[in-house]
Amino acid sequence: MMGIIIMTGIALIASIILVNIEAYVNQKDALEEDFLKLLPGLNCGACGFGSCSGMAKAMMENPENYKRCRPLRGDALREMEAFLKQKNLVK
Ligand code: SF4
Numbered sequence: 001m002m003g004i005i006i007m008t009g010i011a012l013i014a015s016i017i018l019v020n021i022e023a024y025v026n027q028k029d030a031l032e033e034d035f036l037k038l039l040p041g042l043n044c045g046a047c048g049f050g051s052c053s054g055m056a057k058a059m060m061e062n063p064e065n066y067k068r069c070r071p072l073r074g075d076a077l078r079e080m081e082a083f084l085k086q087k088n089l090v091k
Contacts (some may be wrong), residue, residue: 028060031087035059038080040071063089 035056042052047068049055058065063084066072072080084090 032056032060034083035063035066038076038083039066039069040076042071044071046070 033056036053039052039055045051047055047058047065047070049058049065049068055065055069066080066084081090
């Protein structure tokens with residue numbers, strides 16, 4: 001009987017941990033998608049990351065990488081900066 005209670009407790013704790021890990025991964029995927037939507041989408045490679053999706057991935061490591069996107073200008077640049085500030089990803 002005690003074994004069943006212990007195993008149930010372990011399963012419950014493991015499921016809570018897995019749910020939290022999944023939520024964290026989904027949150028990171030959503031942020032990368034947001035970065036990609038805010039980039040110009042030219043896939044010119046001028047940033048050095050090969051494509052806009054490469055840049056979005058690089059921004060997950062360092063959000064300041066957006067500054068390496070030369071085509072990102074004007075309203076699109078201001079929109080990116082406002083987004084990053086809103087998320088507290090840049091100063
Ligand atoms: S420089 Fe900008 S537009 Fe060109 S691939 Fe990089 S992120 Fe995309």
